[in-house]
Amino acid sequence: xxxxxxxxxxxxxxxxxxxxxxxxxxxxxxxxxxxxxxxxxxxxxxxxxxxxxxxxxxxxxxxxxxxxxxxxxxxxxxxxxxxxxxxxxxxxxxxxxxxxxxxxxxxxxxxxxxxxxxxxxxxxxxxxxxxxxxxxxxxxxxxxxxxxxxxxxxxxxxxxxxxxxxxxxxxxxxxxxxxxxxxxxxxxxxxxxxxxxxxxxxxxxxxxxxxxxxxxxxxxxxxxxxxxxxxxxxxxxxxxxxxxxxxxxxxxxxxxxxxxxxxxxxxxxxxx
Numbered sequence: 001x002x003x004x005x006x007x008x009x010x011x012x013x014x015x016x017x018x019x020x021x022x023x024x025x026x027x028x029x030x031x032x033x034x035x036x037x038x039x040x041x042x043x044x045x046x047x048x049x050x051x052x053x054x055x056x057x058x059x060x061x062x063x064x065x066x067x068x069x070x071x072x073x074x075x076x077x078x079x080x081x082x083x084x085x086x087x088x089x090x091x092x093x094x095x096x097x098x099x100x101x102x103x104x105x106x107x108x109x110x111x112x113x114x115x116x117x118x119x120x121x122x123x124x125x126x127x128x129x130x131x132x133x134x135x136x137x138x139x140x141x142x143x144x145x146x147x148x149x150x151x152x153x154x155x156x157x158x159x160x161x162x163x164x165x166x167x168x169x170x171x172x173x174x175x176x177x178x179x180x181x182x183x184x185x186x187x188x189x190x191x192x193x194x195x196x197x198x199x200x201x202x203x204x205x206x207x208x209x210x211x212x213x214x215x216x217x218x219x220x221x222x223x224x225x226x227x228x229x230x231x232x233x234x235x236x237x238x239x240x241x242x243x244x245x246x247x248x249x250x251x252x253x254x255x256x257x258x259x260x261x262x263x264x265x266x267x268x269x270x271x272x
Contacts (some may be wrong), residue, residue, distance in 0.1 A: 002134045004174070007036040007244040010237070012211030012225040013048045014208070016056060021205065022067050024173045029071055029079075037133065039199045041208040042145045042178055043080030044093065049180035050215060051121050052092035057084045068098040074101050081207075082109070082142050082178050090123040095140050095178060097131050098195045105129050109142040110151055118144075128152075130172050134250070137172040139202075143179035146192045146206070150270065154200045154262055170201070170262065173252055177206040180213070183220035190222060190236065198230040201256050203247050210240055228255040 008026050045051060046064045047056050056062055064083045071078040078099055085094040085106075085200035093109040108125025112118040128151070131138045145151060155171045175196055181189045189208065197204040203226065210221040212258055222236035225245045232246050256262065 001160070002136065004134060004136050004206055004247045005034070005036045005244060006038040006040065006225070006240060006247065007032055007034075008205060008207040008223045009042075009211060009242050010208060010221045011042070011067050011240045013042070014027075014051065015048045015214035016050055018046045018056075018064060023063065026067075026071060026087075027153045028076075028242055030077060032075075032123045032244065033174050036077060036244050038078045040176060040178060040205060040207045040235060041079070043180045044084060044208055045081040045179060046083050047215075049116070053084050053086065053121050054069055057086035057091050059086060065098075065104075065204065068096055068104075069102045072098045072100045073102060080140065080176065080178070091121060092125065093118070093122050093142060094125075095129075095142055095262075097129065097140060105131060105140070107140045109145065111144045111148050113144045126259060131157065136174060136247075137170075139172040140153075141175060141177045143177065143181060146177050146179070146181075146189070146196065146225070149196065149199065152196060152200065153268075154202075154265065156235065161172045170256065172200075172202060173260070174203040174205065174247065174250070175200065177204070179206060180209045180219060181208045183218045186220050186222055190224065194226055194230040194232075197226040197228060201228045201252075201259070201262055203227060203252065210238060228252055236262075 068079050080096040080097050085092045095107040097105040107129035110125050112124050129140045129219045193206040205225045207223045208221050209219045225233045
């Protein structure tokens with residue numbers, strides 16, 4: 001059964017300074033000692049959580065996406081994190097899923113953080129992205145999406161299959177959340193990450209930042225990788241750190257087979 005190696009990079013960000021952030025992340029990625037397959041960066045990793053898209057946005061052929069292509073190819077990894085993208089006059093908080101061969105997928109943040117007026121500056125996405133790696137299916141999400149369980153819920157019509165729930169019936173196996181989640185609400189961050197893992201019987205990786213941003217908002221990190229039973233695979237930290245974990249498909253299958261709760265889920269659809 002395939003294992004999947006993922007690395008989270010929890011770090012401070014240079015406020016609205018792309019060159020400094022890209023240089024810093026290149027150094028951290030190059031220094032990862034273990035072999036890894038996916039490297040996860042925080043939300044808006046090249047700028048911080050800025051409401052200045054007119055100043056900072058790039059096209060998909062801009063410097064940050066080009067940097068991601070270069071680093072992914074050089075290190076032979078999948079590289080993911082969100083950046084500010086402009087298309088046809090609209091701005092998006094866009095998670096890029098960059099493959100080592102230069103191909104990519106993307107997910108535009110669905111739930112815009114109105115409390116910080118994100119909805120006044122960015123356009124919401126309307127499609128989920130579920131990537132596939134080595135037989136693992138990975139649901140890609142951004143920060144505030146974490147508060148909305150229906151958007152990420154395993155689709156019940158895929159998993160109601162008689163008296164047993166085979167592993168192949170689940171829609172995905174891992175959720176990734178990239179975030180700039182403030183310290184003031186960090187209890188919600190930790191609680192909801194665990195809830196998403198438990199209710200969807202999957203692994204969850206939540207990657208947050210640390211330090212202060214240009215609006216004097218403090219971030220305490222506490223990035224987490226959580227197993228399908230809601231257990232953290234390493235203790236959350238308030239410091240800069242790079243953590244690599246190996247996720248085991250055997251563990252996932254064992255939980256779903258022993259506790260086939262997904263077969264009892266409600267059927268639903270999201271009307272956009």
